[in-house]
Amino acid sequence: MENHREHNPRSPHCHHQCHSCFNMAALLLFVSVSKKCVKCKEAPAALVIRAGDAYCRLCFKDFFIHKFKAVLGKNRIIFPGEKVLLAVSGGPSSCSMLRQVQEGLSEKANKKLRFVPGVAFIDEGAAIGQSVEERQRTVAELQAVFQATGFPFYILPLEQVLDLPASVVATNPSPSEQPASAYKAAVDHFVETDGSNFPRPQEPKKTLLPRVQESHTLMLQQLLASVKTLTAREELLNTLRQHLLVHTARTEGYSKLMLGDSCTRLAVKLLTSISLGRGAQLAQDTGFSDSRYGDIILVRPMRDYSAKEVAYYNHLFTVPSVVIPSVDTKTVDKASIQRLTESFVTKLQTDFPSTVSTIYRTSEKLQTACRKRSGADGCDRCLLCLCSLDTAVEEPSAFQATLISDQLSGSKCLRGSAAETLRPEPGRPESPPPTAQCCSSAEGRGCGRAGSDGGCCSSAKLPETTGLKSLLCYSCALTVRDMSTVNHLPQYILSEAQRRQRRSQMREEISEFLLDDGDEGN
Numbered sequence: 001m002e003n004h005r006e007h008n009p010r011s012p013h014c015h016h017q018c019h020s021c022f023n024m025a026a027l028l029l030f031v032s033v034s035k036k037c038v039k040c041k042e043a044p045a046a047l048v049i050r051a052g053d054a055y056c057r058l059c060f061k062d063f064f065i066h067k068f069k070a071v072l073g074k075n076r077i078i079f080p081g082e083k084v085l086l087a088v089s090g091g092p093s094s095c096s097m098l099r100q101v102q103e104g105l106s107e108k109a110n111k112k113l114r115f116v117p118g119v120a121f122i123d124e125g126a127a128i129g130q131s132v133e134e135r136q137r138t139v140a141e142l143q144a145v146f147q148a149t150g151f152p153f154y155i156l157p158l159e160q161v162l163d164l165p166a167s168v169v170a171t172n173p174s175p176s177e178q179p180a181s182a183y184k185a186a187v188d189h190f191v192e193t194d195g196s197n198f199p200r201p202q203e204p205k206k207t208l209l210p211r212v213q214e215s216h217t218l219m220l221q222q223l224l225a226s227v228k229t230l231t232a233r234e235e236l237l238n239t240l241r242q243h244l245l246v247h248t249a250r251t252e253g254y255s256k257l258m259l260g261d262s263c264t265r266l267a268v269k270l271l272t273s274i275s276l277g278r279g280a281q282l283a284q285d286t287g288f289s290d291s292r293y294g295d296i297i298l299v300r301p302m303r304d305y306s307a308k309e310v311a312y313y314n315h316l317f318t319v320p321s322v323v324i325p326s327v328d329t330k331t332v333d334k335a336s337i338q339r340l341t342e343s344f345v346t347k348l349q350t351d352f353p354s355t356v357s358t359i360y361r362t363s364e365k366l367q368t369a370c371r372k373r374s375g376a377d378g379c380d381r382c383l384l385c386l387c388s389l390d391t392a393v394e395e396p397s398a399f400q401a402t403l404i405s406d407q408l409s410g411s412k413c414l415r416g417s418a419a420e421t422l423r424p425e426p427g428r429p430e431s432p433p434p435t436a437q438c439c440s441s442a443e444g445r446g447c448g449r450a451g452s453d454g455g456c457c458s459s460a461k462l463p464e465t466t467g468l469k470s471l472l473c474y475s476c477a478l479t480v481r482d483m484s485t486v487n488h489l490p491q492y493i494l495s496e497a498q499r500r501q502r503r504s505q506m507r508e509e510i511s512e513f514l515l516d517d518g519d520e521g522n
Helices: 016-034 057-075 092-104 132-149 158-163 180-193 214-225 230-251 263-275 279-286 307-316 337-351 355-364 398-408 462-469 474-481 491-509
Strands: 047-050 053-055 083-087 116-123 153-157 256-258 297-299
Touching (some): 047 307, 083 092, 092 132, 092 307, 116 132, 132 153, 158 214, 230 256, 230 474, 263 279, 263 337, 263 355
Parallel strands (some): 083 116, 116 153
């Protein structure tokens, strides 16, 4: 879901760049009155998107709507009659996406959309310590917006993530790839039947925030409190949010999940992901479609819109949005890597208007190769983000060098103890075990003494942390390392981790009886 504070001029929680952006927009509106629309050449321009791109009000609306339908038609991922769940956070971009779907399904629409939509909103009030009354107020505002669309909607408290099944983070089979002619055949069938054989949206039900147990709220707050940095907290929240959305899509029968990330937001996410060590996952994190969950495909139809275009459209055509604070509201630029990157891109965009588009075009060229392994599961996938593991690399690599450097500096190792990371070569004697010392003493956070059993004073926590990190990609391992304990993680994550560890142990026990890929043809 999009970031709640992305360029919403009505938000008192927005940082100063939002106000300066909107002030500049107001100035452009004033200056462009004397210009003519570049499309119809007749009506006076109402806004200027870029230098030389002045549009009147009606032409800009046609341009905005056409771009949304064109990106869906070009990719041909959503088939006629499919159920699509729209993830709406209440921010400008996701609310604009909701309006585009509403316009595309109206009776007067030209080239109507052919899928069946639903709306999902995740209430994260518990993550920022909001009271029940404040959360109910926010839900009531969004409920009025959702009911006006006529689509079924789901109000999901973030606490529900604690009750998810382990299947959410298990590898699900992807639907069989259909030939290129299948999409055209589905469209022709839809036109012939006039859509009569396809499901219709249900009538929206009057629902407020579902009742949440106080114990669940406390457990969620303990989980977030165990994360020591705001950077890791935002990453963990984004992961949990995505898990809850995917589970809701599965249980309610939706095959696609539509996100409201704009071009500006994805440009920030691309640079942030590189800074956080997610270079191998950039294609999934920023691309139009993301199939990491197998049966549920994530799509980002707003990725061609800049935040400026979204702000213009919402202002001119009165698209409602709701001001909702997030975990980094009113924080300084250096509070987290995400905030610092956003501030950097926003300020650079002010002086160099092609900054966001240049970063965005780079993201379109990215692809990620899946590292295959012998076995029925296909790719090894991260336990949290479900992207392909980027830690299964050869020893002479930057990743292995990072592990060795991390071990020698005395900090906690990303993939377990030194005995696991630096395996002795055949014929070389094993090095003696390290001297008993607290693993945290080098970082200034530990007690600086050994435990009563000669090991680390926190050795009781190391086995489960070590085992968990071996199932994570590099970036998610950094997030877990910033947690004081993994005991507060949701049970479905810990259960799946145990299942994978047992499966890995079983594979090692029977490894000599398994055939390699090269032996299957013999």
